[in-house]
Amino acid sequence: MTSLSRSHIRLARPSRDLAAAERFWVGGLGLAVVYRAEGGSEPGEHDLLMVGWRDADWHLELVHEAAAPVEPRPTEEDLLVLYLDGPVPGELVARLEEHGGKRVVSPNPYWNEWGVTVEDPDGYRLVLCTRAWSNS
Incomplete structure (x- = not known):
């Protein structure tokens, strides 16, 4: 395995x-x-x-599913975090907004300090984090 x-x-x-x-x-x-x-x-x-x-x-x-659509039910803490290891490009945030995203304030101050949070059209949140991450 x-x-x-x-x-x-x-x-x-x-x-x-x-x-x-x-x-x-x-x-x-x-x-x-x-x-x-x-x-x-x-x-x-x-x-x-x-x-x-x-x-x-x-x-x-x-x-x-058209026959029985499931309504997305994201919370403010349902996050997909991308660690950029550097500044969040302003043009990326603008492009996300131009393509249906909405920049939001996170209830967790950590994400406001270390990144930008953008809500997708279904209400799920994408965080573009300025920090790096490794599990090792």
Whole structure:
């Protein structure tokens, strides 16, 4: 068995509008569409959008089921944090906002001090952190 520490990670979330989500994550952040599938109108069939960086060990899966849509229910603490190890580019924040994001203040002062928080079209939060991180 492969070490679990090297396992690929998929973060799965419901989305109200996959086109809006794609504009934010692909057009705004710069992720690539790594897979897409169209479902149908029957219960259990769903549209699927997977986005990520091609060389990353993770991707974000967004799903929408037309027959029984699941309303996203993010909280202020549902965060996807990207550690940039440097300043957050103003043009990146502007591009995220132009592509459907909304800059918000975090209830956790740590993220306000060390980064920028942007809400995606479904209300989930992306934090662009100026710090670096390593698990080692």
